[in-house]
Amino acid sequence: MRVLMVGTGYVGLVTGSCLADVGHDVTCVDLNERKIEMLRDGFCPIFEPGLETVIRRNIGHDRLHFTSQLSQALPEADIAFIAVGTPEGEDGSADLTYVKAVAESLGELLAKDMVVVVKSTVPVGTCDLVEEIIQRQLRQRGVKHRIIVASNPEFLKEGDAIGDFMRPDRIVVGLDDLTAEDSFRALYRPFILDDQGKLLLMDRRSSELTKYGANAMLATRISFMNELAQLCENLGANVDKVRLGIGSDGRIGKKFLYAGPGYGGSCFPKDVAALLRTSEAHGVELKVLQAVTDANLRQKDLSFEKIARYFGDLRGRRIALWGLSFKPGTDDVRETPAFVIVRRLLDAGALVLAHDPEGAENFAKEFGDHPHLSYAEQAYDVLRGAEALVLITEWSEYKRPNWDKVGSLMAGKAVFDLRNQYEPWELMDKGFYYRCVGRPDSSAQTPR
Ligand SMILES: NC(=O)c1ccc[n+]([C@@H]2O[C@H](COP(=O)([O-])OP(=O)(O)OC[C@H]3O[C@@H](n4cnc5c(N)ncnc54)[C@H](O)[C@@H]3O)[C@@H](O)[C@H]2O)c1
Known part of the structure; x- marks a missing residue:
């Protein structure tokens, strides 16, 4: 599958690199141009054991790409992940500024049907919000596309992120529209060959929680x-x-x-x-x-x-x-x-x-x-x-x-x-x- 990863931090970079490693074609997008340049040169901007090797291997196989231009990467994608930060806001709640900004950009740019996956850790109801933002933008542009928003939280641990991603205990996917189930089965098939039951499908709110x-x-x-x-x-x-x-x-x-x-x-x-x-x-x-x-x-x-x-x-x-x-x-x-x-x-x-x-x-x-x-x-x-x-x-x-x-x-x-x-x-x-x-x-x- 052709995967778009928006946000190339600890989670986005590990997720993108591991998905490329099992054969998907992945493009990671980040606003941080310095980070993107480093990654294009094969250098990992964070310390995570084994990650640089996976990055280099997949750049070599032409399956892992990096850009700061969402508009360039989006048309090629079959599925788009949102993996940006959700830091603690002043009152302790999750700050959704970055998630909302990505949803706005997707709504402004999408020119076809798309499965949008929220990988960031987000409060219950955020997938609803992402869907609303994208649909509002599409309406303003006067275009209609079928957008399915799914929740797919990440459970990797820093320091052992590659192992956690490659050999997950479970993969949680929250979907209110089950027509996207096949996309997730295709995406994660290599990770659940030992046990199909590791893919836990549920509604979006339960997944977020x-x-x-x-x-x-x-x-x-x-x-x-x-x-x-x-x-x-x-x-x-x-x-x-x-x-x-x-x-x-x-x-x-x-x-x-x-x-x-x-x-x-x-x-x-x-x-x-x-x-x-x-x-x-x-x-x-x-x-x-x-x-x-x-x-x-x-x-x-x-x-x-x-x-x-x-x-x-x-x-x-x-x-x-x-x-x-x-x-x-x-x-x-x-x-x-x-x-x-x-x-x-x-x-x-x-x-x-x-x-x-x-x-x-x-x-x-x-x-x-x-x-x-x-x-x-x-x-x-x-x-x-x-x-x-x-x-x-x-x-x-x-x-x-x-x-x-x-x-x-x-x-x-x-x-x-x-x-x-x-x-x-x-x-x-x-x-x-x-x-x-x-x-x-x-x-x-x-x-x-
Ligand atoms: N770090 C972990 O161990 C871990 C584990 C599980 C879940 N999570 C969750 O995953 C999410 C991401 O965490 P992280 O640690 O990877 O964050 P991070 O800060 O390392 O990375 C976020 C990246 O998103 C980029 N970004 C922000 N806005 C963007 C935009 N509009 N377009 C493109 N890129 C943009 C930033 O430049 C940054 O590189 C958070 O919600 C976090 O809670 C983190």
């Missing part, structure tokens, strides 16, 4: 475990043992039960906020989800407070950070817990030295300059003279540090492991003051 429901459920698991971790710290229990104990129950499952510094990223915070706004607008109180958000905000503060309590006064203290992106495997820093921790450390007068294998540039751009914040190219370089090391993102390169080297570079010996990556006894044996999340550590030594 499924995406928010999935992210809200995952966020709930994280906040729940973070609160359980706090209780563990007070009771002398170990959240890792509790995690295994409860996760072994098939009804619960082992994934997404890790305590940490609170969830971040481009999806969970904004999607939970948007679902709360939708529910408010419809007079339905989602008490659990409000608590999930509150617990998450508190978790980020608690991470900072562990460090602050240890030092008492952070003024002039040199603090080394490992990890800035919201999770390993991505350069995405949107809503990363590192923002809160760095901001609070700087406000308290600390000097912050940070390293991230891929996310430092984006972090610096988003956070802005600060005289007491600097970055290093190499992980060990931030340790020189530091009085504490804080692990924020569990990149593989931080997983097995040489603790003797770490200790010899640092001026103090405190490690705050916000991802429970290290063995408490190993660090404490080596003379480190070690704090983690919900596991026995050096907390008894913290001055009150």
